[in-house]
Amino acid sequence: MAIVAIGTDLVELKRLRAVWEKHPARFLQRHFSPAEIEYCLGKADPLPSLAVRFAAKEAFQKCWPESFGWLEVWVEMQDRKPLLRFAPRIAAEMQAGHLKTHLALSHEKSHALAMVVLERMEP
Secondary structure (H helix, E strand, O other): OEEEEEEEEEEEHHHHHHHHHHOHHHHHHHHOOHHHHHHHHOOOOHHHHHHHHHHHHHHHHHHOOOOOOHHHEEEEEEOOEEEEEEOHHHHHHHHHOOEEEEEEEEEOOOEEEEEEEEEEOOO
8 A cells, every 4th residue: 555645625614605605506516416415504504514525625636636527526424434435437547546545524613624645555
């Protein structure tokens, strides 16, 4: 096993809230999968959950050699553990390259943070 890349992203909640409030439906549909939207809107305050998912996509982009669309990468929860999931094109490249991601999410009153570690597994 070898670490290929590490990506991090920090999102200011105030800035994200301003974008979300300006174009609520368009912002959600453009940046988040239906499952992410459902999960986040089920929270008393959806903003921190949306922000960490936004940060996770940005953090993964810093690890990945090609651009991708916002809906090609999403966060799912497995019990309490966040996992990155991928559209078929990226998933196939991950499998072919024997790559795996590790994801950490955190948020507090004013910021949300995501860290992605991209690891190459032995074939």
